Amino acid sequence: MSFTSDLVAHLKTDTDITDVVGSGASARIRPMVLHQNETLPAIVLDDVSGSSFSNLAGASGHASTMVEIDAVATTKAAAESLRESIRKAIQNHRGAMGDVFVSGWSSVGRSSAYEAPTDGKSVGIYRAVLTAECHHSEEAT
Numbered sequence: 001m002s003f004t005s006d007l008v009a010h011l012k013t014d015t016d017i018t019d020v021v022g023s024g025a026s027a028r029i030r031p032m033v034l035h036q037n038e039t040l041p042a043i044v045l046d047d048v049s050g051s052s053f054s055n056l057a058g059a060s061g062h063a064s065t066m067v068e069i070d071a072v073a074t075t076k077a078a079a080e081s082l083r084e085s086i087r088k089a090i091q092n093h094r095g096a097m098g099d100v101f102v103s104g105w106s107s108v109g110r111s112s113a114y115e116a117p118t119d120g121k122s123v124g125i126y127r128a129v130l131t132a133e134c135h136h137s138e139e140a141t
Helices: 003-011 015-021 076-091
Strands: 029-031 042-055 058-073 101-106 112-115 125-137
Touching: 003 029, 003 042, 003 058, 003 076, 015 042, 015 076, 058 076, 076 125
Parallel strands: 029 042
Antiparallel strands: 042 058, 058 125, 101 125, 112 125
């Protein structure tokens, strides 16, 4: 299981998240892009980068994954509230990839963005972006 898959599985069980985006197979947590005409709010999650750490004996079993998570909603307040729920859910995550230590959060740059409608709809969408550097365990091979 990849770190991102483990993270998605965790988000699908956190009640602060599932109350907003649904749970289980119907949860609106998507890799990289939203579905066309997606019901909002929703979450878009993407691996930005990753590293495996070694020592003199070889692979250490420690890794780092940088993830970018967009909380998408029809209002700025709803997007930012969902982003905060995501931050809290990830902060103390313990899962298949071991304990997750988050060494940094960033909401700089695209921290909040409004996307105007492009398909004739009268409502655009708001994205509240969270970037997290997560340190976790991986199989040492």
